[in-house]
Amino acid sequence: MSIGHTLLGLLESGPRHGYDLKRTFDAKFGHDRPLHYGQVYSTMSRLLKNGLVEVDGIEAGDGPERKRYAITEAGVTDVARWLATPEKPEPYLQSTLYTKVVLALLTSRDAADILDTQRSEHLRGMRVLTERKRQGDLADQLICDHALFHLEADLRWLELTAARLDKLCEAVSR
Secondary structure, eight states: OOHHHHHHHHHTTSOEEHHHHHHHHHHHTOSSSOOOHHHHHHHHHHHHHTTSEEEEEEEOOSSSOEEEEEEOHHHHHHHHHHHHSOOOOOOOTTOHHHHHHHHHHHTTOOHHHHHHHHHHHHHHHHHHHHHHHHHSOHHHHHHHHHHHHHHHHHHHHHHHHHHTHHHHHHHHHO
């Protein structure tokens, strides 16, 4: 995810302080990985340097001065370009799990155990996501569906690989 573009998009609704940007980002996108304040302010500094935001005002408070940021026309154009650019599908051709299975075979370990353990972990994750989806709002339901579909695809791969372990062992042992 492009944090800079996401923060720019949040600024399109109006000027905000860094604290407000972090709070909104975390509420909308950061359930599992909230932003650190330092990340917000370093990103805003870079966006300011690149002319994509400007300081709309500075307010004195009990602590340090609070800058209010506003998106510039260049920032609006940049967000529009980013939104219109399709994401490249991730082919997962260098999967850590695949590497573990092959290394287990190459080192005479039980690759089936690795697949079984991973299957259990995927199923556990799917139960957690299904419960979160059941309790969540529409946005949470959609992000959980996205993750669940990926986990389902991984489970299909785990089953297929388990069924082909003997052939894979022959292929990697050559």
